[in-house]
Amino acid sequence: MVELSGAEIIAQFLEDEGVEYLFGYPGGAVLHTYDALLRADSVKHILVRHEQAAVHAADGYARSTGKTGVALVTSGPGMTNAVTGIATAYLDSIPLVVLTGQVPTSVIGSDAFQEVDSVGISRPCVKHNFLVKDVKDIAETLTKAFYVASTGRPGPVVVDIPKDITDPNIKIPYSYQSSIEMRSYNPVIKGHPFQIKKAVEVMLQAKKPVFYIGGGVVLGNASASLRSLVERLNFPLTSTLMGLGAFPSSDKNFLGMLGMHGTYEANMAMHETDVLIAVGARFDDRVTGHLEHFCPDAKIIHIDIDPSSISKTVHVDIPIVGDVDDVLTSMLELLKNTDQSNDEQSMKDWHKQVKQWRKKECLRYNKKTKEIKPQYVIEKLHEVTKGDAYITSDVGQHQMFAAQYYSFEEPRRWINSGGLGTMGFGLPAAVGVQLAHLDQTVACVTGEGSIQMNIQELATCMQYQLPIKIINLNNRYLGMVRQWQEFFYEGRYAMSYMDSIPDFVKLAESYGHVGMKIETADDVEDALKEAFAMKDKLVFMDFITTREENVYPMISAGKGHHEMELMPDSELV
Amino acid sequence: MRHIISILLENEAGALSRVAGLFSARAYNIESLTVAPTEDSSMSRMTLVTSGSAEIIEQITKQLNKLIDVVKLNDLNVSCVQHIEREMMLIKLKAPVSSREEIMRLSNIFRGNIIDVNDDTYTVELTGTSEKLNAFIAAFECDSILETVRSGVMGISRGSSSLHL
Numbered sequence: 001m002v003e004l005s006g007a008e009i010i011a012q013f014l015e016d017e018g019v020e021y022l023f024g025y026p027g028g029a030v031l032h033t034y035d036a037l038l039r040a041d042s043v044k045h046i047l048v049r050h051e052q053a054a055v056h057a058a059d060g061y062a063r064s065t066g067k068t069g070v071a072l073v074t075s076g077p078g079m080t081n082a083v084t085g086i087a088t089a090y091l092d093s094i095p096l097v098v099l100t101g102q103v104p105t106s107v108i109g110s111d112a113f114q115e116v117d118s119v120g121i122s123r124p125c126v127k128h129n130f131l132v133k134d135v136k137d138i139a140e141t142l143t144k145a146f147y148v149a150s151t152g153r154p155g156p157v158v159v160d161i162p163k164d165i166t167d168p169n170i171k172i173p174y175s176y177q178s179s180i181e182m183r184s185y186n187p188v189i190k191g192h193p194f195q196i197k198k199a200v201e202v203m204l205q206a207k208k209p210v211f212y213i214g215g216g217v218v219l220g221n222a223s224a225s226l227r228s229l230v231e232r233l234n235f236p237l238t239s240t241l242m243g244l245g246a247f248p249s250s251d252k253n254f255l256g257m258l259g260m261h262g263t264y265e266a267n268m269a270m271h272e273t274d275v276l277i278a279v280g281a282r283f284d285d286r287v288t289g290h291l292e293h294f295c296p297d298a299k300i301i302h303i304d305i306d307p308s309s310i311s312k313t314v315h316v317d318i319p320i321v322g323d324v325d326d327v328l329t330s331m332l333e334l335l336k337n338t339d340q341s342n343d344e345q346s347m348k349d350w351h352k353q354v355k356q357w358r359k360k361e362c363l364r365y366n367k368k369t370k371e372i373k374p375q376y377v378i379e380k381l382h383e384v385t386k387g388d389a390y391i392t393s394d395v396g397q398h399q400m401f402a403a404q405y406y407s408f409e410e411p412r413r414w415i416n417s418g419g420l421g422t423m424g425f426g427l428p429a430a431v432g433v434q435l436a437h438l439d440q441t442v443a444c445v446t447g448e449g450s451i452q453m454n455i456q457e458l459a460t461c462m463q464y465q466l467p468i469k470i471i472n473l474n475n476r477y478l479g480m481v482r483q484w485q486e487f488f489y490e491g492r493y494a495m496s497y498m499d500s501i502p503d504f505v506k507l508a509e510s511y512g513h514v515g516m517k518i519e520t521a522d523d524v525e526d527a528l529k530e531a532f533a534m535k536d537k538l539v540f541m542d543f544i545t546t547r548e549e550n551v552y553p554m555i556s557a558g559k560g561h562h563e564m565e566l567m568p569d570s571e572l573v
Numbered sequence: 574m575r576h577i578i579s580i581l582l583e584n585e586a587g588a589l590s591r592v593a594g595l596f597s598a599r600a601y602n603i604e605s606l607t608v609a610p611t612e613d614s615s616m617s618r619m620t621l622v623t624s625g626s627a628e629i630i631e632q633i634t635k636q637l638n639k640l641i642d643v644v645k646l647n648d649l650n651v652s653c654v655q656h657i658e659r660e661m662m663l664i665k666l667k668a669p670v671s672s673r674e675e676i677m678r679l680s681n682i683f684r685g686n687i688i689d690v691n692d693d694t695y696t697v698e699l700t701g702t703s704e705k706l707n708a709f710i711a712a713f714e715c716d717s718i719l720e721t722v723r724s725g726v727m728g729i730s731r732g733s734s735s736l737h738l
């Protein structure tokens with residue numbers, strides 16, 4: 001057996017595990033590890049410009065590929081900078097392994113230079129974390145970390161490694177172990193057959209059924225089985241923000257996104273449904289609105305791999321704990337063996353009702369303006385990229401416009417921070433996505449507020465020649481905040497303006513990229529075409545948009561799904 | 574409702590803080606919590622007393638089960654389980670000559686043991702349900718009690734069912 005130091009074991013393990021990219025930033029506590037990594041040829045280290053970005057980039061890589069993302073940061077400030085990234089991944093259940101340097105074991109607890117309690121700080125926002133206290137434990141701990149991060153309900157795992165554990169002079173035997181049994185961790189995969197059967201019976205009795213799907217369908221790679229099931233049953237389907245793309249937006253049964261900024265037809269269908277089939281979705285408060293008004297008439301079936309997601313806020317009638325793909329496949333099997341189907345007349349009436357709701361055309365906006373409407377930019381972005389791009393997003397109104405107007409057809413194309421809502425996510429996430437898909441189109445939809453939270457990553461993009469297209473919907477406002485102030489604070493815009501905005505064209509150019517400023521609606525399409533034709537350049541497109549555009553539909557706090565506000569007619573002319 | 578939850582926990586550094594952290598992060602109640610290694614030194618046994626509605630208790634057990642360091646757990650207050658619970662208390666009482674007789678009498682009634690005496694104080698050891706310990710405390714004037722230490726509740730199921738690997 002080969003004898004390796006702790007640092008060499010880390011490097012060799014990452015190679016053996018097949019890790020393609022390691023996103024990181026060096027510092028004292030990880031110097032041994034960095035030195036060993038120089039010899040790990042198959043692991044490409046990507047040097048970001050801020051540790052938060054390292055974790056977001058690993059996260060973007062993970063979301064767009066389904067593989068585990070990996071980041072490496074130093075102790076103390078390196079670790080604390082990474083926390084926002086870790087929490088972002090945690091709330092959206094993204095598989096990550098984050099390696100953090102730590103001060104030597106002999107001085108842990110002494111307030112040593114760059115010491116923080118990394119295990120303590122990260123505990124509430126990781127799936128699990130480890131402190132490696134003996135070099136002999138390092139290989140097994142890494143095996144556990146990758147296993148825990150990627151199985152069951154995925155999530156980030158932090159491995160804190162004191163510097164002496166990586167000492168180049170202490171060598172021990174190493175062999176790679178790809179899997180491991182843990183007595184205290186056995187995620188349930190197979191759904192209970194009895195529950196599945198009961199669910200199918202209820203589904204077949206339904207008169208006004210709706211599928212409500214979420215990020216679990218993406219995480220569980222269950223798009224194909226979901227599509228077959230919906231085809232067999234012909235039920236309308238709505239998706240959360242996190243599930244977009246798992247089901248094709250162009251499908252006749254797709255109702256659009258539901259929830260706070262969901263479509264009229266999706267939210268009305270939720271309100272009227274008699275059988276709700278929740279698939280890998282967690283009844284988030286942005287989705288349910290006021291719980292008292294939530295799906296008042298529905299029997300609820302819920303498929304989720306995490307028992308704690310079930311009946312957390314909304315009581316579920318038929319819980320099914322298991323992997324989505326496994327459960328949906330079992331449902332399809334059951335349906336194959338029966339010629340029973342839903343009452344024809346009721347289904348006809350239900351689809352007719354849905355059609356009626358669609359007639360509201362709730363996503364209509366005024367297209368006849370000289371000013372650039374943010375919705376228009378996204379629609380054109382869809383056209384120019386043929387709906388085939390990977391779209392990352394930041395957080396705010398632009399995120400909602402991207403979700404509503406870029407009709408996603410495939411899973412893992414829509415990369416955004418839903419649970420934590422982290423401004424600054426978009427650009428570094430795009431770094432990870434582009435590296436994972438070097439010959440694909442990647443665009444980052446952002447706002448002038450969000451982009452400034454991780455703007456330094458333009459340098460990373462230059463260094464690694466990443467031709468990301470940045471779509472900056474520049475409304476000179478922290479628009480989402482401003483919208484709430486307009487609605488709920490009588491238009492008192494406390495601190496939601498954006499002053500001293502940089503000249504983004506010059507800024508992009510100073511990093512060596514191409515910058516474009518687009519100021520009228522007429523120029524939008526040509527500019528996009530021109531930018532996306534530059535296959536090997538990052539182009540920063542600064543779209544000067546309508547300042548006070550609002551995101552509609554909107555369900556205000558305390559309201560039910562049927563109490564949406566739509567865009568006022570006055571804005572539509 | 575009050576629930577006693579028995580937990581087998583990996584005997585790892587930090588396992589206890591994961592449980593404690595879960596309760597504070599999710600604003601669940603902890604009435605008491607005891608933990609010590611079991612006959613298998615790789616595991617600790619924890620007894621946790623909490624309270625909440627049925628929905629909250631269900632979330633608590635689900636969230637606890639989700640912790641990687643939790644090997645197994647058992648809610649002792651579900652209808653199909655009967656259980657025994659015990660708590661131990663050491664109580665130091667002022668013992669002027671005039672009260673000694675009374676302290677001994679009460680200790681006997683409560684099946685306590687006097688485990689330490691000196692000129693001014695008696696220390697009594699007492700085991701039982703929490704109510705019993707409360708009743709013992711209530712039998713004394715506040716200012717005659719110098720100190721109480723309670724172990725927190727330990728619980729075990731009746732009959733042959735048991736919490737083990």
Ligand SMILES: Cc1cc2nc3c(=O)[nH]c(=O)nc-3n(C[C@H](O)[C@H](O)[C@H](O)COP(=O)(O)OP(=O)(O)OC[C@H]3O[C@@H](n4cnc5c(N)ncnc54)[C@H](O)[C@@H]3O)c2cc1C
Nearest residue numbers: 214215216220240241259260261280282305324418419421
């Ligand atoms: C500004 C802003 C506005 C927002 N507005 C909206 C809105 O209008 N509508 C909306 O929907 N969201 C909105 N969100 C997002 C919202 O905050 C939540 O992130 C989102 O609703 C959660 O999506 P989800 O229910 O699909 O859960 P996710 O967070 O994606 O969770 C996935 C669920 O699937 C389960 N799961 C994972 N893997 C599997 C598997 N293999 N098998 C089975 N189950 C699995 C998990 O246990 C979990 O319960 C908004 C966010 C922001 C920042």
Ligand SMILES: Cc1ncc(C[n+]2csc(CCOP(=O)(O)OP(=O)(O)O)c2C)c(N)n1
Nearest residue numbers: 396397398423447448449450477478479480
């Ligand atoms: C790190 C962080 N800080 C604050 C917020 C609160 N917040 C949500 S949206 C938003 C405004 C975003 O502004 P911008 O990026 O310009 O997007 P717009 O809404 O204008 O499209 C703010 C401040 C957040 N989500 N994340």
Ligand SMILES: [Mg+2]
Nearest residue numbers: 447448477479
């Ligand atoms: Mg803005």
